[in-house]
Amino acid sequence: MSAADTPQSAPQAADRTGPVVILVEPQLGENIGMAARAMGNFGLSRLRLVKPRDGWPSVPATRAAAGADHIIDHVELYDTVEAAIADLNLVFATTARAHDQAKPVVGPEAAAREVIGHVAAGGGAGIMFGRERYGLLAEEVALADRIITFPVNPAFASLNLAQAVLLVGYEWFKQSGGAVQRGMPEHSPRAGKEQLGAFFDNLVAELDKVEFLRPPEKRGTMLVNLRNIFTRMEPTTQDIHTLHGVILSIAEGRKGPARGGVLDGSQATRLRALIAEQSGKASDDGGSLRGLARLLRRNPTDAERLLWNALRSDRRFAGHFKRQTPVGRHIPDFVSFPRRLVIEIVNADDLPAIAAEREARKIWLGERDYRVMHVAAADIETDLEAVLVRLAADEQG
Incomplete structure (x- = not known):
């Protein structure tokens, strides 16, 4: 020291x-x-x-x-x-x-x-x-x-x-009797057994929802092992509060196995359709649209996630693009303001309202000197590198 x-x-x-x-x-x-x-x-x-x-x-x-x-x-x-x-x-x-x-x-x-x-x-x-x-x-x-x-x-x-x-x-x-003068500070008291039990019950309930405790004949042993993990920790009251928050966030943020988000695929599709309808309403002041877009931002599709990760990590595009960001009254999938370029992902199961709104958005953006590139979600998922090559060629052109 x-x-x-x-x-x-x-x-x-x-x-x-x-x-x-x-x-x-x-x-x-x-x-x-x-x-x-x-x-x-x-x-x-x-x-x-x-x-x-x-x-x-x-x-x-x-x-x-x-x-x-x-x-x-x-x-x-x-x-x-x-x-x-x-x-x-x-x-x-x-x-x-x-x-x-x-x-x-x-x-x-x-x-x-x-x-x-x-x-x-x-x-x-x-x-x-x-x-x-x-x-x-x-x-x-x-x-x-x-x-x-x-x-x-x-x-x-x-x-x-x-x-x-x-x-x-x-x-x-x-x-001569010297000892360590400072132990681990405890800003929170040890959690009581009742509090620990309530947390464990909540954990087990969430694990049952994802069928973690299987096969049935091993459920008892798995529960004992899990309980011993937290008992050995000797958690404080604050520890339990934090763990409760972790379990709650995982439970509420689940969108399929290890994907995050709060909506499943069909719900996200309906949300995109709702945004498409809202975009066509002249009476909307943009507030509702932006609120829906924020929710959509938390629920990217697999293709959107793949492309976004590539745009952030590839040196040709890093820092150039924003995702689900308003351009006037519209919310394109990706936009590069310096290059006046918009990327729109086309899903095979898009509803007619989504397709119609996409075409209207392309016309609106084109009138304001934005170039619009439509990319099929299937292309991103099967040959992402080809999509990036196409994007780089479009930027150079």
Whole structure:
């Protein structure tokens, strides 16, 4: 989590008495700052430096600390390792190298447990970290009571200074009672069994309408499996409301298997005939026609859907056409205003009123310099590419 991700108003964690972090001859201020930031992440606050190469205070360290000023501002400086650990009676040295010293070697988790017990008994504990280039000297390791070695890839065991501090800090914080502070927010209470049952009954009713729960002999098992899916989710009240809306939208928007819309084919045909009749009424102000056209827009035929998808995805036509858009008092299937081109789909089962209105519309559009192309729905469904080639040739012409 970056510094910008840290909530400015969040309370700081309660102070815990942890080990002193001792950096021996750190070379870069940036590494000191990042180590301080890692300490702050896990509640450590006491930082001691032994002869930092670039001196102290350090502007790069302050910048890299990313807000851990309470640590940077109270850094203690020492000239020797002996002085830095003089007041401590349990010291760990972190190293990835074998120093051939008769000294216990532990992992960060075991070290954290020992530090907690030692400090609780009134002792002082510290953890030494060596130089970025070559770590701690054998003589410095000899001053420690224990060696901490991290379980890392032996073929690439070198850790960045701040990374090593972070690993130790994490284990100490975890062992000393640190826990994840934020769980999943719950803006809505858990749904009650009655609410969950009502949703499930509604779901089953809709599934029965499409004969999903078959064969009959497997219906009971399928219902149990479905119910367990939603029970394992432990849905909230809001979850159930959302799921109810999903089921309702699918049920009301169904137009055959996975096709969408609210009308079946025969209803859409009657609607087109009604629009054709309405278009011929001089008394209509256009409002009713546009309302019917919006409903038709939600119920494209297979041919209309195929052609519309092609017009949107083909680079020759993408962005050129609009669907079911008014041109004066008329609503053609597709229109390109920049090219003054209208495409009308002719269905084999069109009623006489639809055909008559289409011809009248062609005359009206032609008088206003629109070119009209009639395309058979069967041609779109059987050879869409040929239709597109014809359209491209018409545009070029």
